[in-house]
Amino acid sequence: MVRGSMELVGKIALVTGAARGLGRAIALALAREGCDVVVSDLGAPAQEGVAYTLSGTEDLEATAAAVGACGRRALAVVADVTKAADVERMVGSAVSAMGGLDIVVANAGIIAAAPVAAMDEAVWDRIFAVNVRGVFLCARAAIPHLIARGGGRIVNVASVAGKTGRAGLSAYCASKAAVISFTQSLAEELGPAGVAVNALCPGFIKTAMWTDVLTPMLAAMTGTAAEAAFDDFIARTTFTKREQTPEEIAAAAVFLCRAESITGTTLTVAGGGEVH
């Protein structure tokens, strides 16, 4: 172990929204670092207020199998992070199956694009339910278990969208700003108990959020083909002139899980696309 960093071998991690995308990459990166990983997701591709397809149970089982293939224990739990009973059951299953809990990565999130003047209340509420209430419920359920182990880590997946509001994405941006603020409050509350709490702000990664929602929105705004709209956006927005990968985001999550004395902050992984 590097002095001054948390040893990850043998730690027990829980990752929400882990069936695909960034959550799957984070679960696998933690498994490669030696964590046993509880992976959780909705298990219901169709959701009211969500205009694109979410993950099914097969996706979640595939993540669990990939964690197992890393030689670590894996458990798949279907849970909707907006429901307190689901989240309590998810955390309870994790603790009883694995013997405790050291790391929570609250990654589940959804997006919708609409100008404020045309924003449906149900869509607004659903975004806040998943992106903000879900993060709160996961933390609340996990806190006693993290403290019981003498400390731990919470990584809340926010976004560059939480740093700067953007037209057409008000609900999503506001929800991610709330995650950043919530992270700061929670970090102060849990600091004395040895639990570090940080927000991770990914930039621009071609998961379903981009391919199904953001790229079509950009293409419509610019009147160009989807791929050209995305490439042009990346060229204009980032210093590095390229999109980020799920593995780069996962590496940052691992860093936050190891780090000592880093709490209440945000780590932005956006190739310079957001510098605050």
Ligand SMILES: NC(=O)c1ccc[n+]([C@@H]2O[C@H](COP(=O)([O-])OP(=O)(O)OC[C@H]3O[C@@H](n4cnc5c(N)ncnc54)[C@H](O)[C@@H]3O)[C@@H](O)[C@H]2O)c1
């Ligand atoms: N892709 C990007 O460029 C990007 C950038 C910044 C932040 N993020 C954030 O990263 C996180 C992961 O997103 P992604 O890009 O991998 O998208 P994704 O859609 O591929 O993954 C999100 C996962 O969350 C799950 N989910 C949705 N609602 C849920 C609920 N109520 N309960 C449990 N699980 C639920 C989905 O089923 C899906 O598996 C999100 O919080 C997102 O806001 C993504």
